[in-house]
Amino acid sequence: MTDSLLRIEDLHVEIAGRGRTVHALDGIDLDLAPGEALGIVGESGCGKTMTALSVLGLLPGGGKVTGGRILFDGPRGTADGPTDLAAAPEPVLRDIRGNTIGMVFQDPLTSLNPTLTIGAQVAEPLLLHTRCTKAEAWEKAAETLRLVGMPRPAERMKNYPHQLSGGMRQRVAIAMALVCEPRLLIADEPTTALDVTTQHQILELIDELRERLGMAMILVTHDLGVIARRVDRVAVMYGGKIAERAAVRPLFATPRHRYTQALFAALPERATDGAQPLATIPGLPPSLVTRPAGCRFAPRCGFATDHCRTTEPELTADGAPGADGHTFACFHPADPAPGQDPTAEIRPAAPAAPPAGTGEPLLRLDGVAKTYPLHGGPFARRRGAGAEVSAVAGISLTVRRGETFGIVGESGCGKSTLGRMVVGLEAPTGGTIHFAGRDIATLTKRELRAHRRDVQLMFQDSYASMDPRMRVSAVLREPLVIQGIGDREEQTRRIAGLLDDVGLPRGAVDRYPHEFSGGQRQRLGLARALALSPSLVVADEPVSALDVSVQAQILNLMRDLQRDKGLTYLFISHDLAVVRHLADSVGVMYLGKLVETGPAERVFARPLHPYTRGLLDTVNAPDPDAEPAGTPLGGETPSAAAPPSGCRFRTRCPAARELCATAEPPVTEPETPGHRVACHFPLISEPAGDGAVPTAGPVQ
Template identity: 45%
Template sequence: MTTVFQTRKGTVEAVNDISFSITKGETVAIVGESGSGKSVSALSILKLLESNGKVSSGAILFNDLNLAELSNEEIRKIRGKDIAMVFQDPMSCLDPVYTIGDQIIETIKIHEDLSKKEYVERAIELLRLVGLPDPENRIHTYPHQLSGGQRQRVMIAIALACRPSLIIADEPTTALDVTVQAQIMELLKDLQSKFETSILLVTHDLGVVAEMADRVVVVYAGQVVEQSSVIELFENPQHPYTEALMRSIPRIETDRNQRLQTIKGNVPSLDDTPTGCRFHPRCQFATEKCRVEEPPIFQVADNRISKCWLVDPDSDIEISYPSATKEKIDEDVYIDVSNRLEEKELLLDVKGLKKHFPITKGILSRTVGHVQAVDGVSFHIRQGETLGLVGESGCGKSTVGRLITGLIDSTDGEVSFDGNDLISSNRKTMKDLRKRMQFVFQDPYSSLNPRMTVLDIIGEPLEVHGLAKGLDKQERVGELLETVGLSKNDMNKFPHQFSGGQLQRIGIARALATEPDLLICDEAVSALDVSVQAQILNLLKDLQKKMGLSYLFISHDLNVVKYISDRIAVMYMGEIVEVTDSETLFENPMHPYSKALISAVPIPNPTIVPERIILEGEVPSPSNPPSGCKFHTRCPMATEFCKQQKPVLRELSSGHIVSCHLFGEGEEKWGNIL
């Protein structure tokens, strides 16, 4: 199949002559970096491309029916009934003005003629099938009333409405927490076993691939570069691109002192693809033949192919991947958490921090309640230390970061930065302190002004704080760009001229402009490909060693947090439930919530079957939190005492703090439950 788009520059090939197949009940994963053609391949199958795109050649055979030759009217009879699609962002795919029941029923009505009662019964049955609680009442709710995980379940219910033979899932778990991601993966596997449904899984998460897929198709710059069974692919990749992707992933067992492998450069633009092998500009094994002559697809073994000259039987080049090397650690700057952390001076001290957002009602906007977004958070960060802050979406992680920097006002509590009280500081003092604390936001596309050049974006904080103007500003911006791995020649460009990873580097350069002591990184790598993510993580660690920076690293990706953090604080419903060093948390988590989070982390190894702790129910509403321990409604170890009495943070061992009755007031009665 070849898919092309008509642009101002002419015809552009987004997908170039790719081939793969899926059998009944099989899961095939398509993996690759952004811009490789994964989603375009999936959308081409159902003719869901933009108006300027089309399948220009090749065949898409579904039970011997060539979908590429069907008219729009004919393909509509296939969509939803025989082949269904689960999109990446359910909020943009679900209609906000219709109930979820109406949207499920609409799909059934297109393909089946049933009575009104039967439509409703089928919708309720589907919601129950995908694990949505109280489906009889939830059928009348609107998308905005559901959590991200619940909306994704509704999308899966819509996809299953007519029992299709094939489900195309385009990044179905990318924006979800690890706990919800684990639930969605288990759900898809259960549904597959019940109905023998085939799944085409589009993703860049190799942990999800290892757990879900039977076979894997690796794509790069619109071409299939490797295809194999999932076990063979992970055990012995046959293309340098596949190997590089796997070595980019931070894993739970990855040594914190070990640099992540990165892939130099970026995926080439569709209108400027390299000659020869498309991967050669980024390949460490590229030869002159790779630069000039495009490799054919070689049959490496049964049901295994690779598009690389290195697997040519006549090739005399040996692939020898370098072993992971240890970083050279500057002992004067780098913090060894086990030996030297206590010697460092306290930089940030947060005590009892609260933020309760008022709920107003009526014409007079009277306060009728509060959303307890942050409810008594306490932690500290020392100079040169990285504290990871983890938890599910809505637990208050990002709000904590905004409270610390004064982007929003706190309801109660104390925040001390280098001995200065931030809550009661006057405007001038706060301005002086804020230049020492900077924010790196999650989405660089929305946090960088598209109308400003890079010079103005990075130079703005320099002017605001009176640090540089004119030629001095240009010189300083050039230095900052080179510090984060970009060129000073980039300063006159606009944000749209950069890739996602480059934009995140610009965001980091802007944060470094005022020479801060503390960076608050809010999901700073969550939207990036694994290869770009590795570059940013290496950059953050290099900057920490070079400049002695401290980080508050907010994320729901536990593999990343484990790799970059000295200590980790676990949050649930606005409260800290456990704090300890990163090694201890993953080797011996004490709080039941921490155990569930860690058990839900996808493992990029298809030979390991993880023992998951699947949390029942949904996160309670922060406007009406449960009494006692807030986690008791989902905790597998909860007792009556947990429902009545709120636990307090207790130090179980040196630096290991836990808020749980299993180690506190109720320990005498039920501590042996562990």
Template identity: 55%
Template sequence: MATGTASTSAAGAATGAAPLLELRGLSTEIRLKHAVVRAVDQVDLTLSAGETLGLVGESGSGKTMTAMSIERLLPPGGRITGGRILFGGVDLVGLPEPELRGIRGAEIGLISQNPTISLNPVVPVGVQVAEALLLHTGASKREARERVVETFASVGIPNPARRYDDYPHQLSGGQQQRVMIAMALICRPKLLIADEPTTALDVTIQKQILELIDRLREDLGMAVILVTHDLGVIAGHTDRVAVMYAGRVVELAATEALFAAPRHRYTEALLEALPERAAGRSHQLYTIPGLPPDLTEASPGCRFAPRCRFATAACREQDPPTVRLDGLAHEYACFHPREESGPPTENLPPAPAAEALPGAEPGAPVTGNGGAARVSDHSWVAPTTPIPDDGTPLLEIRQVVRDFPVTGGAILKRKIGEVSAVAGVSLRVERGMTLGLAGESGCGKTTLGRLVVGLERPTSGEILFRGRRIDRMRGKDGRLERRHIQLMFQDSYGSLDPRMRVRAILREPLEIQRVGTGRDRDRRVDELLDAVGLPRRAAERYPHEFSGGQRQRIGLARALALQPALIVADEPVSALDVSIQAQVLNLMRALQRERELTYLFISHDLAVVRYLSDVIAVMYLGKVVEVGPAEEVYTTPRHHYTRALLDTIPVADPAVERAKRRLGAPGEPPSPTDPPSGCRFRTRCPVAQDVCATLEPPLTPVAADADPPAPPGGRTHHVACHFPLAAPVSGAGAPAAGEHTPA
């Protein structure tokens, strides 16, 4: 496809400069034992020096496989079956391996998606980064060390000389990702491939990483391929965008043009599934029905046709040709494109129902747009115990503290300090509501969730469930009470035993609690699969046979097995692409309405928290700094930290993203082993004064006439700040990004 209209590529075209990278008819396949996956199919792309090209699409769309094909770093069974990859005029497809190794790392750098897996846990990070320099430049070890320390400093790693000898486990997630960036840049490459460089990172670290890549691109004049499913990231950090579906590029355009007027119906559907498009809890998220096609089977026509609301017979029988708009470098392949002056997306035809898995049994319940089949009640599964009508909250957390000891010494471990993970948190959750916990990594939100489910015990304070202290319960009483509190893990794959079939996974909680007979348990498994929109035949499969979204549904089904009253959901959608995320969120809301469930929903993404939550509590360094009604906290935050988090959320609008000031909370949080005195946020706060260092601000109601003060976690807005943000003038709406106005 043609070169884009961004300034960098336009300048290159004006001077007649050849593109740095050209993909011509690239096709890649992966040979399995009994099938062949056509992962990349006839992809044409170009990239100029200094330009950033975004590759976006659902999981399995081929974007990562396209990026990996450029370096010929394919999985076992993978091979390029057609096309050319021209890098600086050299065809990498036919290049001998020894010559290709001279290009990898030296001229093409790669930032892998998961630094925890990519970094060797038994080798210091500095040594790992220096390896490429020693291999490609012949530098001495001393020269390599100096260059690595210099690069560590350039990517924002604190104390770079000391970090050289640290091991990966001694670094935070954001610092590990910076090490991966340093490794990719150590040889000053001409092209940087960033494969999901910010997946599962909190928004402030994500913002720092992306701005770092932008700055280094400008300083080094390199080209960047940014692979991500996050449309907000694409909007703010790319010049052009290629939207991929089922191994093909279905739309290619300049970033501003794509977001202003998408033409392909798949692009339109991705944008409509964004959480911010739902306007809080008042609307349901749109979800793309069905699943991407099976790439082991060739299918005629448009590959998106089975999921498209506008598909006709022609779409199912013919492959749509690529159309280029006159005068614009905007290309798409669609028989029924969205017209620039067409109707808004909310007036589109309804989506058809779709099965969650191919081959579902006839008559099995399906979830076309996020709905859920009803879970029938059986007497052999004890229903949730009713809550007395005396105002008792389902969950109450009273001044809970959790400190972890820090030990030192090679042989005799002795306590040398404490990590203040949770520091005097008080919250209450009413039955049937969702309390969202938001904040950066290390703020204590996951530790608080683990305290609620009993995986950790508080150092002090009280945790009451249905009016009874569960933090003190032991033995049979504790086991019976805690069956009503279940946990959804962040890593759906890691939390499922790979050697157990789904039936055994879902039966396990029932067997541990000795609920029902074997036949009862099998019937309950079928009902759970119905409830989460999976066919009953899925019970005989293993976890690796499912997609990420389907595994998260299995995790939700396991949490529902004992009919709990409260589910603690720890980052359940952080690593899912936007369409699958919408499906899971809609499913959780549908089940909440049906089963009168209560959620403690933990996430770093305030847009997601806003959609699912009734009340939002924002945590910073173990403290709750703001809590109140979700819509009010999201639109009119009173704490400067909440405002900073909102400023850093990527928005799928290039104009908004590029107009943002470089705000957000500067730097990284202080060490939890030595938190600041007074207000813990003061070292990063734009309006901190002397009183902030000496006096810790209490969590107080925003409304001056709140009498008596409502407990935190209810419907009253509370903030812990000496100089809170002023409320907007009536009718003025929320403060603009960057407006930090003390009251």
């Protein structure tokens, strides 16, 4: 342990319950040096989080360590030897949790106590692990919140978790983990489902604090872009085992295990064009109720042989057993030639035919606005009666039949509110929404019922949108019954056809939503949206929290169904790579306003609005050597209850001028017809070819 802060040796974890035992971890070996950052990646269910929870003795009910050791170096400033956390009694673990090892959990809203103020929760570890007074703990908590970039920390100390945004809650979770200045920080999916700017700010914050405090870190994630420039080494997990270990640059440059290679190939960034299907990994990860024979990835691997199915590979370095360097457990590793794309050989060979659309307008929004009154609460006290939130402010756009129109922007920009108005779940407070030439506000009850058959919503959280007491058959039959479509026999045939369309077995009708994986539930959500044969599907963040492999399956499925059924998508997402791959046109929203629209490739290649440029510069590219093309977005989004005058983006815009504060920018087409921007001083490309660099300048 002289050179290791944490060493995990041959760790085995089992979880018993409901008459079966899951072998969650099967012989994990990892080590972490002081100050080092280790990334653990893989699909859901591969054992990433279980490894992290094992370190702190926080296994779920029925879980226990059945073999191996977890050696953690003694507390700073003591002469104690390493502690075996796998065998340590609960008092020892309680002294270590939050003190010498801090943990940031995946969902800050559920990990924070809703009945306690932020200040009380950040101060709690100090009161438990140190001898400071309540006043000293409160002062240190405020200082830590300031350290993690919380705006107005003294004021936020009195808030409750539900009063903060997702990014702020994540900052609180980080402050709780760091307030005792631990030697090791474990971050479990700290940026899942956060928008690109909040994600970038959180990751930059963790990097800065690690360097300042000299901490080691274990970063658990399924996002390959997150680990690319944030860790020193990476462990790829599959089926409760380590599939590959390497320094971050060699892993990204030359992935050796076929599973690692397949994960990289499934990235939207690896598709050569939007019409090409994404590479996917067939099948599902093993259930781990029984220990599979041979290589655990063999049933899903296109290179597997009979030897792979009967013999388990060991972690080796180019065929020789070794514990250091680039090791992998694969009998048929990838071996790309220098300069060759290491994922090219498993990418789909032929591009898919693009969806056929008529090009006629299907959906048109003219000046659509949505405001919400504020009754009571801190906003109303400051602003008086009549205060309101401007969620959507004058949106105008056209979606053509058969196309995919992407809506992107940060959390709170009004994307989901806009989608809910299109499907009729919210009524606009201004403007008009025309669908198939009809103003939906003028529809009778019978016509509105027919409209809801033609426009369906694919919810962000497919699990929360389904009744957990209903079987799949009832979930899919419900819209058919409400709309009076067919008798029971016809409905049963239609349900079977829907399951075929989304790639689920017909036997799934007898199961409940909780019995499916995240990707399968998203397929069910898509099946329910298609039950009434709609013309338009509003997809609200349908792949935001999915593994890259499952995400690729869902995106390919949506593209195939669009081609086969002539669907039109309004695709809402904060993932710019996904939107760039799937969308034909794109609209960029900021604080309720549409700041830029146009063909997707044009908007992403030559953005005209500084906000769009900032979003693109903030994306975590899955490339350790990628340098930022510009300046990532900074600052906090203003409140929608008190938006800035003039241009709403001016408070964060590096090119803002006096005019931006006094006049709302007009919508213009400064370069290409159809590429519109709402900016006084758009980014103009110099006419020097495709390599032109956008520069800020007024439009004459």
